[in-house]
Structure formats: C-alpha cells, structure tokens
Amino acid sequence: ETGVTQSPTHLIKTRGQQVTLRCSSQSGHNTVSWYQQALGQGPQFIFQYYREEENGRGNFPPRFSGLQFPNYSSELNVNALELDDSALYLCASSFLDGYGYTFGSGTRLTVV
C-alpha cells in the first residue's frame, strides 16, 4: 500500500467531548508524526512515534495522546475538546532517518 491515509476527512465535535483520529502509514514506515495546523499557519508538531514508542513531543498538553500499532497505523486522541482545537490534523510517516516524510491529506476537526 502506498501513501498515507487519514480518517475521517471531516469531523464536528462538541466542546468537552473526546475524539480519535486515525492514520494508516505506508508499509515499512516505522516513524509517524502528528501535526496540528490552524488556518493560515504552518503545521505545529504534536508528537512523534518510532516503533510504537513516543520519541518526541511538541508543546501540547497531555490531553493530546497517541498510539502507534505494529501494522503501521496510528491514532491521535484528544480529550476534553476546546474550541481552539479546531484545526487540520496531519499525519506524516517516514522510512529512514533524515529521509522525506509522506503526509496524509489531514482530518479537518471543528469543535463547536
């Protein structure tokens, strides 16, 4: 399988709810990163997983958590949603250190 697939593409949630976003990486890509992109801004790094272990985290609170699975899929969980969590959430995977990352098209989350 080629490319990175994210689901769902769009989602509307209510403030205070919890959400799980999913990502399916390319086979063999053992590094996956998640990003949040607000309108008009560059993507902001949330966290990164390497071989199912978190190995880097950006400036996001603990209510943002994730998992990476052996089948190269991963998920981003956000608890206690706030209005400011409304953004495009991007997943990216990579095969080798220093090599290029492949991004998905993202999940557009709207919190109302």
Place this chain on the structure above:
Amino acid sequence: DAKTTQPNSMESNEEEPVHLPCNHSTISGTDYIHWYRQLPSQGPEYVIHGLTSNVNNRMASLAIAEDRKSSTLILHRATLRDAAVYYCIRLSGNTPLVFGKGTRLSVIA
C-alpha cells in the same frame, strides 16, 4: 522554532524560473535541508532535500551555499499548479519536521 528564515511571499510569471531563498545561518553539520510545499486544501508534500551538494530531481533543484548558511529552491518553469506555500526545514536524524511560516508562491498566468 523553525530556525530558518524565508520571505513571506513571492510572485512569479507562468513558465518563468523561480528562486525561493532560505536562510539557515545556525545550521549544524548533521542537519539536512528539506523543502516541502503545501497546495491549498492538501497536506504538505516532500519536494527535495540535500546536505552539502546541489541536488536535482523531477520537481526542482536545490542549490546549497558553500558555507551551508543558505539555500535556494529552484523551480525551473513555474506552472499554475506550483502555487503553494513552500517550507524550508532543517532536519537531523530522526527528529520531527519543524515548520515555519514558509513562502507563499503565487504564479501569474
């Protein structure tokens, strides 16, 4: 902190070459220089990367200064489909990509 500096926006005529500059004056010896672009309503897309030597691929060329403190992404013939935000990123080892604000390229027909 993206640790790179790019112009906020640039404009080019269609079918003309485009040179997108990037300053990375504090780059370390192990940092690669990566370029990504993001078309409207899409995730970022890998363009090219290099360490010391100039690099070419089917999308673009990357010219790296001899002291590695700056680089230039070259689109040889801009098309309307090249209109995007272009990000210059330093990357070392298994570290994540850190995006700045990038350069918004407009292409005029």
